Amino acid sequence: MTDSLGRYHLTELCAGVYTVEYRYIGYNSTVLRVRIPNEAVRSVILTTNDINLATVEVTEHRSEAQQLLQTQTELSGAALDQTRGQSLGESLKAVTGMYSVQTGPSISKPVIHGLYSNRILILNNGVRQEDQQWGNEHAPEIDQFVASRLTVIKGAASIRYGSDAIGGVILVEPRAMPTRPGIGGEVNLVGATNGRMGVASGILEGAFSKKLTGLSWRVQGTLKRSGYVKTPHYYLENTSYRERNFSADLHYDHRNWGAEVFFSRFDTRIGLFTGAQVGSLSDLYAAISRPEPLSQPGFSYALNRPYQQVSHDLLKGRAYLRSDRWGTLTLTVARQQNNREEYDYVAFSGSLNPELYLKLVTQTADLVWEHRTRTNRKGGAFSGSMGFNGLTQGNVRRYLFLIPNYRNYAGGLFAIERYTHNRWTVEGGIRYDYRWLRAYFLNEATNKTYFTTHHWRNANGSLGASYELRDNLTLTANLSTAWRASNVADLYSNGLHQSAVAYERGNPALRPEQAYNGNLALAYTGKRFSAELGIYNNLINNYIYLKPDSVPVIRQRGAFPSYTYNQVRATFRGIDATLTYNLTERLSLTSKTSLLYAYDHTNGGFLVYIPPNRTDNSLRYTWNRLGGLSNVYASVSGLYVARQKRAPAVTRREENGVVIFTGDFAPPPPAYLLLGAEAGFSCRVAGQPLSVIVTGSNLANVAYRDYLNRFRYYADDLGRNISLKLKMPLNRAE
Amino acid sequence: MQIFKKSVLLLVAVGSLLGACKKDEENVAPTDDNEAITTATLRLTSTTNPADTVSATIENLNTQANFSRATLNLKANTTYSAVIQLWDKTQTPALDATAEIREKANEHLFVYTPASGLNLRVNLTDQDTNPAPGPYPIGLSATMTTGAASSGDLNVVLRHQPGAKNGTAQPGTSDLDTRFPVVIK
Numbered sequence: 001m002t003d004s005l006g007r008y009h010l011t012e013l014c015a016g017v018y019t020v021e022y023r024y025i026g027y028n029s030t031v032l033r034v035r036i037p038n039e040a041v042r043s044v045i046l047t048t049n050d051i052n053l054a055t056v057e058v059t060e061h062r063s064e065a066q067q068l069l070q071t072q073t074e075l076s077g078a079a080l081d082q083t084r085g086q087s088l089g090e091s092l093k094a095v096t097g098m099y100s101v102q103t104g105p106s107i108s109k110p111v112i113h114g115l116y117s118n119r120i121l122i123l124n125n126g127v128r129q130e131d132q133q134w135g136n137e138h139a140p141e142i143d144q145f146v147a148s149r150l151t152v153i154k155g156a157a158s159i160r161y162g163s164d165a166i167g168g169v170i171l172v173e174p175r176a177m178p179t180r181p182g183i184g185g186e187v188n189l190v191g192a193t194n195g196r197m198g199v200a201s202g203i204l205e206g207a208f209s210k211k212l213t214g215l216s217w218r219v220q221g222t223l224k225r226s227g228y229v230k231t232p233h234y235y236l237e238n239t240s241y242r243e244r245n246f247s248a249d250l251h252y253d254h255r256n257w258g259a260e261v262f263f264s265r266f267d268t269r270i271g272l273f274t275g276a277q278v279g280s281l282s283d284l285y286a287a288i289s290r291p292e293p294l295s296q297p298g299f300s301y302a303l304n305r306p307y308q309q310v311s312h313d314l315l316k317g318r319a320y321l322r323s324d325r326w327g328t329l330t331l332t333v334a335r336q337q338n339n340r341e342e343y344d345y346v347a348f349s350g351s352l353n354p355e356l357y358l359k360l361v362t363q364t365a366d367l368v369w370e371h372r373t374r375t376n377r378k379g380g381a382f383s384g385s386m387g388f389n390g391l392t393q394g395n396v397r398r399y400l401f402l403i404p405n406y407r408n409y410a411g412g413l414f415a416i417e418r419y420t421h422n423r424w425t426v427e428g429g430i431r432y433d434y435r436w437l438r439a440y441f442l443n444e445a446t447n448k449t450y451f452t453t454h455h456w457r458n459a460n461g462s463l464g465a466s467y468e469l470r471d472n473l474t475l476t477a478n479l480s481t482a483w484r485a486s487n488v489a490d491l492y493s494n495g496l497h498q499s500a501v502a503y504e505r506g507n508p509a510l511r512p513e514q515a516y517n518g519n520l521a522l523a524y525t526g527k528r529f530s531a532e533l534g535i536y537n538n539l540i541n542n543y544i545y546l547k548p549d550s551v552p553v554i555r556q557r558g559a560f561p562s563y564t565y566n567q568v569r570a571t572f573r574g575i576d577a578t579l580t581y582n583l584t585e586r587l588s589l590t591s592k593t594s595l596l597y598a599y600d601h602t603n604g605g606f607l608v609y610i611p612p613n614r615t616d617n618s619l620r621y622t623w624n625r626l627g628g629l630s631n632v633y634a635s636v637s638g639l640y641v642a643r644q645k646r647a648p649a650v651t652r653r654e655e656n657g658v659v660i661f662t663g664d665f666a667p668p669p670p671a672y673l674l675l676g677a678e679a680g681f682s683c684r685v686a687g688q689p690l691s692v693i694v695t696g697s698n699l700a701n702v703a704y705r706d707y708l709n710r711f712r713y714y715a716d717d718l719g720r721n722i723s724l725k726l727k728m729p730l731n732r733a734e
Numbered sequence: 735m736q737i738f739k740k741s742v743l744l745l746v747a748v749g750s751l752l753g754a755c756k757k758d759e760e761n762v763a764p765t766d767d768n769e770a771i772t773t774a775t776l777r778l779t780s781t782t783n784p785a786d787t788v789s790a791t792i793e794n795l796n797t798q799a800n801f802s803r804a805t806l807n808l809k810a811n812t813t814y815s816a817v818i819q820l821w822d823k824t825q826t827p828a829l830d831a832t833a834e835i836r837e838k839a840n841e842h843l844f845v846y847t848p849a850s851g852l853n854l855r856v857n858l859t860d861q862d863t864n865p866a867p868g869p870y871p872i873g874l875s876a877t878m879t880t881g882a883a884s885s886g887d888l889n890v891v892l893r894h895q896p897g898a899k900n901g902t903a904q905p906g907t908s909d910l911d912t913r914f915p916v917v918i919k
Contacts, residue, residue, distance in 0.1 A: 279894070279908035286904070294905050295898050344768075347894040347909040348834040348842070351768035359758075394759040399766050405759035442762035449762050556771045556795040558891075558911030 067383065067418065069427045069464035069478055070157045071521045071534050071576075073097070076149040082678065082693060084725050085190030085199045085224075088144045092170065095152050096592040097534070097576035099611035102709040103137035105195065105229045105718060106241040106270045107308075110140070111708070112154055113536060114572045114596050114610050115167025118487050119513075121158070122170045125262060127316050127334040128162055130362035130393060134403075134489035136500065136710065141266045141312035141338065143245035145188060145201040145222045148175030154576070155536055156482035156517035159414055159429035159462045162389050166482040166515035166540065177216040177251045181209035185730040194721035195239070196299065197226035214258075218249040227301040231716035232701045234296040238271040240303040259319040266312040271303040276714045277345055280558025284501050288666050288713045309341040309354070327371040336362045355400050362393035380421030388413055395488070402495040402504075405440040406488050416462075423468035430461045435485045439492050454491070456512055458483045472526055478519040486510040490544050490565045496555060500710075501665075503553040503562040504546060510567060514541045527582075534576040543570035543600075545607065548662055561661060568602035572610075586623070592616045597646065605648055608664055612644040612671075612707055629681040631691070637676040644668040644707045666713050672704035685728070693725040766824075770796045771831055771910055773821040774890065776806060778814035778878060788814070790914050796824070805915045806888070808854075813879045815859070818844060818890065820910065836874060840864050841896040844873025845903045847889040852916055853881030854888065862899070870901040880918045887913040 066072070073095045075083070083091030089100040089108030099111040109116050117136070122129040124142050132138045151171040158165040178184055183206040190199040205218035224243040228235040247264035275293030278284040287293075316334040338361075341354035368387035375381045391410040397403065416429035436455045443450060462480035469475055493506040521534045547566035552559040574596035582588045593615040598607045618637035626632040648663035680693040701720040705712040773793050780786035788808060793800040808814065820831040835842050839862040846856040856878050858871035890913070895906030 277907055280911055282911070283907050345894065345896075345907065346768055347892075348831055348838055349769050349829075350834070350838075353766075353768055355768060361758075394757065396758045396763075398763045399768070401765045405762050407757070407759050440759055440762050442764055444764055449760065554799065555797075556910055556912070557908050 066151070068153065068157070068160065068416075069418075069425065069466055069476055070153045070480075071155055071476070071478070071519045071536070072151055072153045073532075074149060074151045078680075080147070080150065081691065081725065081727060082680075082695065084145070084188055084201075084727070085192065085197070085723060086144065088140055088142050088147075088150075088172070091144055092150060092152065095150075096532075096578045097154055097574075097594045098152060099594070099614075099708060101136055101609065102706065102711070103139075104236070104239055104273050104276070104709070104711045106226070106239065107137050107139045109133075109136065109138070110170060111611055112152060112168035112170075113538060113574060114598050115538070118164055119167035119484060120170060121161050121165040121168075122172065123161060124172045124314065125174060125264070125316060126318065126332055126366075127314060127336070128364055128389075128391070130336050130360065130364075130391075131310075131312055131338040132340050132358055132360060134487055137272075137308075138310075138340070141268070141310055142172055143201075143220075143222050143243070143247070143264070143266055145245070146174050146220060146247055146264065147172045149173045154534070155478070155519045155538065156462075156480045156515045158460060158482040159431045159480065160385075160416060162391075162412055163410070163431075163433045163435070163458070163460075163482070164484045166484050166513060166517070166538070174218075174249070177218065177249070177253075178205050178207040179216070179253075181207050181213075182731070187726075187728045187730065189726040190723060192226075192721055192723035194718055195226035195229040196301075197224070197723075199224045214253045216251045216253075219247070220249075221246045225301070228297070228299055230299070230719050232698075232703045232719040233716070234292060235299055236711075236715055237274045237293070237295055237297050238302070238304060238306070239273050240301050241268065241270040242303070243268045256322045257320060260317070262314070262316040262318070264314045266310075268308075268310050269303060270308045270310075272306045272308070273711055273715065274306070276711050277306055278501050280555075281501065281552060281560055282558055284665060284713070290714075293715050305343045305345050307343050309343070311337075311339045313337045323372075325372065327369060330366075330368045330370070332364075332366045332368075334362075334364045336360075336364075338362075353399060356402055357398040358403070359396045360393060362391065365390045378421065380419055382417065382419050384415070384417035386413075386415035400495060402493060402497065403489050404492050407438050407440075408488075409436040410434065425466040427464040427466075428462065429480075430459065432459045433457065433483070437485070437488065437491075439488060452508065454485075454508075456485045458485075458512065458514075472524060474523045476519075476521045476523075478517075478521075480517050480519075482515045482517065484513040484515075486512060486544060486565075493565070496553075496560060501560060502546075503555075503560045505549075505562065505564045507565040510544060510565060511542045513543055513567075515539065516541075529582070530580045532576075532578045535574075536576075537571065537573040540570050540572070542567040552660060568600045570598065570600050570602075570607060572596065572598045587619065587621050590618050590620065599646075606646040608648050609708060610644065610646065612642045612668070614639065614641040616640075618676075626681070629683050632679075632681040634679040635677065637678070639674045639676065641672055641674075641706065643671040647707075668707045669705035669712055672702060672706075674702060674704070675699045688728055688730060691727045693727075694722070695725070696720070696722045767796065769831075769909070770822045770824045771820050772796050772823040773828075774910065774912060775819045775821075776816060776888075776890075776914055777819070778806065778808065778816045780809070781813045781815055781877070786812075792912055792914070795910070795912060799912065801915070805917060808878075808880050808916060808918045810853075810880055810883050810918050813877055816856075816876045816878045818874060820892075832874060835892070836872075839872045839874075840868075841894060841899055841906075842872060842909075843870065843893045843895060843899060843901075843903065844876075845889075845891040845893060846873065846876065846878075847891070848916070849886030849889070851884055852886030852888065853884045853918060854916060855879045855881070856888075864899060868899075868901075870899055883918050885915070885917045888916045889913050 087108045089110045092098045092110045100108040102108050117133050122140050131141050153169040156166050157169045161169050185204040188201040201222040203220045207216040222245040227240045229239045244267045249262045251260045314336050318332045320330040322328045340358045342356040344355045366389050370385040373381050373383045389412045393408045395406045412433040414431040418427040434457045438451050438453045440451045460481045464478035466476040490510050491506045491508050493504040497504050516539045518537045524531045546563040549562045553562045577593045579591045595613045598610040600607050616639045618635050620635035623632040647668045650663045650667050652661040676697045678695045682691045698720050703716045775791045778788045790804050790806045792804045822829040848854040856876050858873045858876050860872045860875045861869040862872050892910035893906045894909045898905035
């Protein structure tokens with residue numbers, strides 16, 4: 001209902017297409033299709049019996065991230081439910097343009113437009129996730145069940161969220177706190193045939209009434225266990241893993257201020273496939289030349305060396321103050337502790353110690369002021385924010401040396417302003433960053449500690465514009481720059497990376513990466529057809545990568561290829577396309593395609609580990625009601641991943657009895673096609689709604705290998721998997 | 735603003751309580767390998783003349799290997815009994831890795847491979863206690879029989895084969911892979 005001026009607000013809308021009908025007694029009603037999030041201000045003119053024209057302004061309240069003009073895709077609601085039970089990295093693959101770097105079935109690192117690790121920023125519950133993300137076999141330590149919405153901001157988006165985000169940003173957001181007094185919750189159960197995986201996750205939450213109105217709480221926990229996974233023809237030994245996660249949240253929201261304390265713990269133990277464990281280069285070549293792993297045991301939940309034991313604790317405090325005159329001021333402080341222990345095979349010593357131990361403690365503080373939306377006389381609206389991000393972290397290592405102890409300080413100031421007028425939205429942002437890094441080393445001969453210090457400063461900016469060509473057709477363009485200071489692994493790695501079969505050397509002379517990113521997005525929402533088309537070009541100066549050296553390193557276990565961190569000028573460009581066509585009212589076709597081209601200008605060649613082109617097409621049939629069931633659907637899908645033809649040539653030669661290789665250990669695997677099917681429905685059990693999803697993946701049980709899975713040298717990828725997902729919300733009003 | 739101030743103060747207090755930095759990173763732990771093999775010694779004794787012993791040692795295997803005392807000078811057409819010893823000298827006192835390998839003999843195998851021009855034959859003489867179809871050789875002791883005068887490298891590989899030992903070199907991973915130069919006169 002509008003107010004006396006004809007204005008009204010629709011808040012907390014879910015993303016999607018809405019049909020809005022504007023009605024007023026005595027006027028002709030007008031029906032509009034509104035696409036959210038995409039609309040900012042919509043003026044509607046109702047025609048009457050030639051009396052007057054009334055203006056209706058629709059202003060929706062969207063989260064700050066959603067207001068950014070950066071290309072972004074969201075995974076929430078039913079789409080997120082379909083991915084429950086998977087790791088964060090795996091579930092994000094449902095988003096066009098996303099891929100993952102995998103180390104077996106349990107370690108999956110998200111890749112946005114070909115960039116990963118430190119080039120992607122993950123905001124877990126509003127806090128910049130700081131773990132040992134430089135490692136290819138270090139997946140983000142976040143419980144996927146904490147999220148009720150995953151937002152991927154593609155392309156350089158560091159203005160708002162901080163430096164390093166030259167590939168993009170992933171926002172992991174929990175569901176909104178309950179406001180209605182009473183106790184509620186949700187139970188999720190997932191079971192899968194492959195690995196005989198079981199997951200149980202639960203939420204219990206509540207809000208108080210009377211004197212404690214505004215106070216709400218939530219506890220959440222997840223238990224997960226999986227045994228050896230199976231390829232079409234054999235089990236992968238020691239690929240078991242387990243997770244125990246827990247989080248608790250306490251909120252107080254008053255009329256114009258609020259505060260929150262949040263704690264979460266993520267704890268996992270991940271077995272690494274024994275067939276991928278090699279002592280040296282000759283073991284590696286022997287393993288690669290075998291069509292199947294030598295050891296093929298039966299199923300087991302056993303979890304032995306080699307494995308990783310990782311825990312991540314996050315404690316966050318947040319307070320905000322909101323005023324109609326000044327806007328919103330939010331302060332967030334957080335402390336994170338990441339403990340990582342990596343256990344390799346021990347041959348004879350029976351040692352219980354890990355080979356690698358890293359403890360990273362990070363404190364962050366963010367102060368953000370979002371000013372009140374101001375409208376000028378022409379009907380345009382200004383919105384924007386400015387703020388400060390601060391970070392300090394200390395890293396401690398023990399046992400083998402891979403990266404040094406260090407202390408890191410970072411500070412950044414930013415401002416973003418947005419102007420919306422009729423069909424136009426323009427946005428500009430600037431950011432200034434300072435970073436300081438001191439690495440500590442031990443001279444083992446003199447037993448004295450010494451250190452080296454780096455510091456960097458950098459300014460970046462972004463400019464974007466969005467124009468509604470028609471009500472259902474929007475064109476958005478964005479130009480932004482971003483930078484990433486070389487991290488401690490780039491600068492000072494020095495050691496044998498046993499799991500990667502590589503001797504890695506840092507390069508203290510590395511300069512920061514600087515990205516120049518352009519994005520163009522076209523979004524169309526029609527009655528039967530809707531489409532999102534994104535084109536991007538990301539030019540990165542001083543792109544850092546591991547370059548193979550020509551001389552291998554000889555150690556007790558034999559020869560290892562050696563790598564040094566190097567810099568080149570690189571381009572990542574590509575197209576993301578998502579098309580949906582409703583063949584009938586019930587039958588729809590969805591096609592998601594990602595094409596990526598990456599090039600190393602300095603050496604005039606291709607880069608290693610670039611996601612191949614892929615297309616995922618599905619056909620879905622829905623029933624509103626079927627017997628006593630609601631929201632019934634069934635779908636079939638086909639995922640085609642092309643062979644990566646643009647990869648460095650793999651060559652090997654022998655020199656003085658040692659094998660020297662360039663490019664990669666093995667050429668990219670062939671293209672593959674995976675068939676999947678899914679069915680789901682909702683029903684009521686004991687008065688509570690229950691939603692059920694059955695998913696089958698790799699139904700044809702095809703033996704395939706993925707280019708970005710580091711175990712592709714040794715074994716096939718996962719075979720057929722059938723999973724069952726149950727979700728039951730619980731509600732008991734007071 | 736009063737309430738805001740209070741909440742900021744509270745958060746800062748909570749943050750500093752939990753986030754007090756102790757500068758742990760300034761105490762650097764030395765590099766410590768659970769399983770360094772720094773030293774490998776081959777000791778050969780002539781079976782016909784026990785006074786005739788030859789010994790060769792490779793040091794610093796875990797960093798830049800030192801081969802200055804690694805050459806085995808053998809007599810032609812002689813049979814030697816050989817034992818290998820491995821040490822971890824990063825620990826004090828030095829750890830005898832050979833003893834630990836003997837304890838876990840059922841998952842270890844030494845593989846001795848003479849270079850093609852070297853007239854040397856190696857037979858492993860010890861056996862583990864693997865159940866049938868075992869037992870299999872270990873290779874901590876062996877007989878080495880020389881032929882005519884020649885020279886070349888003797889490659890020594892220690893294979894770690896937990897649960898997979900089958901008498902061949904294929905399963906498992908290498909814990910040691912090095913070379914002793916051999917001169918037969």
